[in-house]
Structure formats: C-alpha cells, structure tokens
Amino acid sequence: MELENILYKYFGYQTFKTGQKEVISSLLGGNDTIAMLPTGTGKSLCYQLPGYCLDGQILIISPLLSLMQDQVEQLMKFGEKRVIALNSFLDYEKRGYVLRNLTKYKYIFVSPEMLSMPIIMNKLKALSVSLFVVDEAHCISQWGYDFRPEYSKLGEYRKQLGNPLTLALTATATKKVREDIIQSLDLHRFTKIESTIDRPNIAFYIEEVPNYYVKQSRLIELVLQLQKPGIIYFSSKKMAEQMASLLAEKGITRAMAYHGGLDQEQRILIQQQFIHGQLDVICATSAFGMGVNKENIRFIIHYHMPMQMESYLQEIGRAGRDGEDSIAYFLYSPGDEQLPxxxxxxxxxxxxxxxxxxxxxxxxxxxxxxxxxxxxxxxxxxxxxxxxxxxxxxxxxxxxxxxxxxxxxxxxxxxxxxxxxxxxxxIDYLKKWIKSKSCRRELILGYFEEEPVEGNKQKCCDVCGIDLKQYEATDNTQNHTVNDEMWKDYLSNILLNRELSI
Structure with a gap:
C-alpha cells in the first residue's frame, strides 16, 4: 500500500508536509534516522504512521508530561485506542494495570526518568520494540538549549532494548547539537533528513519601548488590532495571569492565562477552548504550545525575552501552520535581558x-x-x-x-x-539579534548555519520593511464571554476517554 493511502486511511490527510514522507520512507527502509523539521510541520506523524506498517511497539521518549498527554489525545482522536503514557498522571493502581497489560498497547509514551526505573525497563525489555523515538532530541546535548541530564542516558537505554530502529526528532538544533545527538545515541549507519528552519509565512517585528508601562499599554493595543487567534508568551506565571485579567478589563474577554501551575483539568479545558475557537488569546508561559494542534494562529507576541534563539523559534513556530501569513511580534524594553x-x-x-x-x-x-x-x-x-x-x-x-x-x-x-x-x-546573542539593523530572518538562518533565502521582503521583518496593517483584524467584534458551562460535558468526555484507555 502506498504511503499516501495509509496517510489518508488512518489520518485523513491526502498529502504529506515537508520532510514527513522522506523520514517515514527512511524508517520503513530500516534506517536509523535523525530528522530536523521545522516546528509546525507535523513531526509526530513521522512515528505515528510507521506504527501501522511495523510489527511490535512504538516507544516514544518525551520530555514533558503535557506534551505526552497532547500526543496521546491526538492519536485517540484519529481512532487509535492502543496508546498510553507512562507518567505521573497514572496512580499506583492504574500503572499496575498498564504494566501487566503493556503488550496491548501499540504506542507507548514514556519520560526518560521512567526509563531509569528497573521495573519499567524490565517490562519494556519483554516487548518487541520496533521503533525507538526520541522526541525533542536536542535535550540530549549539553550544548542544547533545553539540556536534560536524563536524556544523555538514552543511548544506554536503547542498548538495553537491543538497539531497535531509532528516530531522533528535533525542530531546532545547531550542527554541534546534532553531532551530540548522533554520538549520544550511538548511531553508526543512519540517515539525516534536515529541512530549513525558515517559515517564510511568518514575519518578524521587533519594537523597542522605553519602559514597562509603555510595554503594557502597547501590548493591549496590539491585541486589539492584530488578527486573532494568538499567543502571548511570558516568563512569569504571575504576569501571564495579570495580563489576562487586564485584557479582560479592556474588553478582550476571550483571553485566558495558561501555565504549569494550573491543574490538569484547567489546562485541558483552556487548550480545548482555544483549539475550538472559544478563546482568541492565550497568555502563556512556555508550558503552552507543544503538541497543541491549531493551524490558524495568526500572531505570537513575546512580552518577555526568551533565554535563547532556539526556544524563541520553537514558540513562534506555533503560528501560521495553515501556511497563511502570520506575525511574530517582539516587545523589548531596555534591561529585559536581566530576567532570562x-x-x-x-x-x-x-x-x-x-x-x-x-x-x-x-x-x-x-x-x-x-x-x-x-x-x-x-x-x-x-x-x-x-x-x-x-x-x-x-x-x-x-x-x-x-x-x-x-x-x-x-x-x-x-x-x-x-x-x-x-x-x-x-541570551547575549538574542540581544544582539534584537538590536541588529540587519535582516532578522537572515540572522536566524545564519545562527543555524543555513544560507540566506530569497523571499518577499514586504513580508519579512521590520528591518526589511513590512506593513503591519496586513496583519490587523478586519473584524474586532469577536470578543464575547466564554461560556464554561458548554464545555463541562466535553471536558468530562475527554477525561472519561483517558480513564477508559488505561
């Protein structure tokens, strides 16, 4: 059966996105594969689809509990019930049931910390793991922007499982980090599939404001003006909540705060309301966005300065997944670098x-x-x-x-x-990028050792010259009060399905 037929049968899509088919073909050809694909190009399909072609289990190592849960629910929406996440969301009784019946599951998500537990590793050794997937593989490298010590042990865990076919996935990794991934996983004969990190439909705009008060008022102006939906990123849970409240006071009632301090049900509710168009704006920390499958996000605003170019690129990559024009707006005031x-x-x-x-x-x-x-x-x-x-x-x-x-x-x-x-x-590099008078896009490509690309300078960045009006909303009458009542049954169904799945 052709890959396009499998794609349509199980996922309802008729065509692959950039790099997906190449990665899947490499794996089905029996090649260990390291893939660097831009945020928003559907990296998860690269291991989801092979599951329907390979015997045995697909083991996915993921760094975040929220990301695992999002990916589990995504597979379940496609009708796949043989999926489970081994993480702290499972209580003792449920974990015991899952471990006794692990062979019933096709897709098994696990954190690297779980792999360090002998009882978990012994159960996994008894399985026939046909694909070992390392999601967010840049976490392996000590030079990566999100280094996780537990990830550095994945090469040893892979060896304990008999060196199964391996896929390492990342969206943002420098050449040095990619070399680290290969060495740490002990990959010898492998295929590298690297797509450009450039997303030409996302324009960059940096605005420097003199102080906190001007930044706050300018943010409100932007949210009122820009086409929605959108995400505003903060480095502080408290600030995300305060800004969501302030936006509501200004009449932007379809805005909510999202951060790791919320309980599980609140996070699921806010995510689903945003995905289904019941919310226009999310005031978020970096906890929001990974695994959230929403294609029509029109703007990303950074209120606080991220710690590195890689995470900035990850976060703005959540915009414009439908291929339509979107904007990444950065509000900078002197001294912002002190917080990161x-x-x-x-x-x-x-x-x-x-x-x-x-x-x-x-x-x-x-x-x-x-x-x-x-x-x-x-x-x-x-x-x-x-x-x-x-x-x-x-x-x-x-x-x-x-x-x-x-x-x-x-x-x-x-x-x-x-x-x-x-x-x-x-952080210093990111500040230099903010202060630079050169093309924003070319500097980002240079950071990842990519060549400059020819593009539409009218939709590139503030340095090249773009008209912000093309990103403004044509209808600002969307602000209505969110009715939580209508979501109670929906949320109950999600949680019930999760219970039944385990």
Missing amino acids: VQLAEGELPSELQIDWLFSYFPKEEKLNNHFLEMNQHLREDGGFSEVQWRIIQDFIKKPLDFSNLEQAKRSLKDFVNERLKVKKDS
Whole structure:
C-alpha cells in the first residue's frame, strides 16, 4: 500500500508536509534516522504512521508530561485506542494495570526518568520494540538549549532494548547539537533528513519601548488590532495571569492565562477552548504550545525575552501552520535581558549551595548518591529546586574518580559555570539579534548555519520593511464571554476517554 493511502486511511490527510514522507520512507527502509523539521510541520506523524506498517511497539521518549498527554489525545482522536503514557498522571493502581497489560498497547509514551526505573525497563525489555523515538532530541546535548541530564542516558537505554530502529526528532538544533545527538545515541549507519528552519509565512517585528508601562499599554493595543487567534508568551506565571485579567478589563474577554501551575483539568479545558475557537488569546508561559494542534494562529507576541534563539523559534513556530501569513511580534524594553539571566542562574545550583551541600558529605567516604538518597532533607534545607537537585544527583551518579571531595566539588562548580556561560552567551546573542539593523530572518538562518533565502521582503521583518496593517483584524467584534458551562460535558468526555484507555 502506498504511503499516501495509509496517510489518508488512518489520518485523513491526502498529502504529506515537508520532510514527513522522506523520514517515514527512511524508517520503513530500516534506517536509523535523525530528522530536523521545522516546528509546525507535523513531526509526530513521522512515528505515528510507521506504527501501522511495523510489527511490535512504538516507544516514544518525551520530555514533558503535557506534551505526552497532547500526543496521546491526538492519536485517540484519529481512532487509535492502543496508546498510553507512562507518567505521573497514572496512580499506583492504574500503572499496575498498564504494566501487566503493556503488550496491548501499540504506542507507548514514556519520560526518560521512567526509563531509569528497573521495573519499567524490565517490562519494556519483554516487548518487541520496533521503533525507538526520541522526541525533542536536542535535550540530549549539553550544548542544547533545553539540556536534560536524563536524556544523555538514552543511548544506554536503547542498548538495553537491543538497539531497535531509532528516530531522533528535533525542530531546532545547531550542527554541534546534532553531532551530540548522533554520538549520544550511538548511531553508526543512519540517515539525516534536515529541512530549513525558515517559515517564510511568518514575519518578524521587533519594537523597542522605553519602559514597562509603555510595554503594557502597547501590548493591549496590539491585541486589539492584530488578527486573532494568538499567543502571548511570558516568563512569569504571575504576569501571564495579570495580563489576562487586564485584557479582560479592556474588553478582550476571550483571553485566558495558561501555565504549569494550573491543574490538569484547567489546562485541558483552556487548550480545548482555544483549539475550538472559544478563546482568541492565550497568555502563556512556555508550558503552552507543544503538541497543541491549531493551524490558524495568526500572531505570537513575546512580552518577555526568551533565554535563547532556539526556544524563541520553537514558540513562534506555533503560528501560521495553515501556511497563511502570520506575525511574530517582539516587545523589548531596555534591561529585559536581566530576567532570562536570573532564570538561567536559578536553574543551576549556586556555588554557595554546592559548598553548603559538600560540607555535609562524610569526609572518609567516597562521593556517592546513596548519601543524598538517605538525606533527602538536604534538598529542602539547602533551598534546591527540583532541577538543581537533579543536576547534582546526575553529576554524582557519573563514574568519575575523584581523589577527594574538594576535587569533586571543584569539578561540579566548573560544570555549573560552563553551563551558565552557555546560557548567558545564548541570551547575549538574542540581544544582539534584537538590536541588529540587519535582516532578522537572515540572522536566524545564519545562527543555524543555513544560507540566506530569497523571499518577499514586504513580508519579512521590520528591518526589511513590512506593513503591519496586513496583519490587523478586519473584524474586532469577536470578543464575547466564554461560556464554561458548554464545555463541562466535553471536558468530562475527554477525561472519561483517558480513564477508559488505561
């Protein structure tokens, strides 16, 4: 059967998007594949469709719980019931049922942390895994913008599963990061499929404002003027909520805040209302967007400065998936770079915290993780965040031979300082991009070592000269009150289907 026939039969599409068919053909030809496809080109189809052609299970490693759930629900909407996410959303009883009946599932989503659990790995070893998928594969590389220590162990987990056919997927990875992915997964003979990161239908516009107050009022003006729907990105949960309330006060009632602090039902409700056109604007942190399948997003506004070009490109890539013109608007005020620097510093343990922690290690013993496991109170006492604590645990787990604790402490500090330098360099590059008087698009392509492309300069960026009026709404009468009542049954059905699926 031709791939287009399978595509239409199971997913209802008649044609593939850029890169999809090439990736699927490579996998079905038995080739390990690393694919870099732009955000919005349907990377998930690259492992969903092969599931109907390959025997055995499709194992998908995903970094975010919300992304896993979105992808599970997406498959279920296509009528696929043999899908499950092994994550913390499952209570003890449900997880036990799933593990006893794992062979019934075709698509198994799992976090890298779950793979480190012997009971999970032993169950997976008993399966016939026909495709090992690493989603958001840039998380593998310590040079990647979203490095996850647990991802660096995926090569070992792949080996434990018998080195099954492997697909590594990412939307934004520099050449150095792609090389890291290949080495970490221990891929020897493989196919690389790399599409341009450029999305020519998304225009870039950066506006510098003098201060916070002007930025706030300018944001309200933009939301009123621009064609909707749209997403506004913030680095603060509190600011996302405050701005959603302020927009409502200004008559933009079809706006809601979305962030990781909301409970599961609230997140699902807001996502579904946005997807189905009941909301026009989402005031979001980076927790929103991954896996959200909405094609007609017309604008992305960045209120706060991201930490790197890669995440910025991921977030604006949620616009214009229908191929129609969209705009990525960036509001910058002097000093905005201080917030991402603070966030970067907060993700890593400070030298003070490291000194404090090492003062508790028994001097006569070798550095080992058992001490941390037996003294979990140290995390809270030392004010370590979950991410900081994971970094320390991962460092101590490494088979490194230190002659003394002082040497180990110095090595950990060096690692942290190196990571912080990478993050600060990324922030500096983004600031230079904001301040530059050169074409925004060409600078982004240069960052990813791509050649400049010929395009419509009237729809390129503020430097090349674009008319904002072409992105304004022709009808601003869309602002109505969202009726939550009409969604109660819908939400109940989603949650019920999830319960039945497990």
